[in-house]
Amino acid sequence: MPTPVSQRVKKRRDVLRAAGLRPVQIWVPDTRRPGFETECRRQAALVAQADRADVGLNGFIDAALIDMDGWD
Template structure:
């Protein structure tokens, strides 16, 4: 019979050896506190990757193509109208 292997939970990285022995920088500590505060509020961090050269002609052409696809979809107008109905601009400053 195989011996059970102690594995970390799926999606979790094992703790780095010696972690905690090196003090965190002030900015790293602020980020940690901010993340803990957001987590306590029930929020989850989301990372959005942006290409390095978002001003390149290829990238702009791809964005244009995707916008044209969205605009050509008949349901996109229905969704946009629904969003405008739900939007609340009462506290916006002119």
């Protein structure tokens, strides 16, 4: 006779807890929601506009990348 799903889930969670883990619930945007793509495009356009206006941004990013050389 197969083990009920709730018992299998409990067993798995007990093993994970014993390994020092804990459950965490994460809420993320619903990419299927109407208007999601439009909002992404709107925000991306705002970021691109801000990037074009910040003349020192590329130099800052380049310096940060150089600083990371040798990191593993």
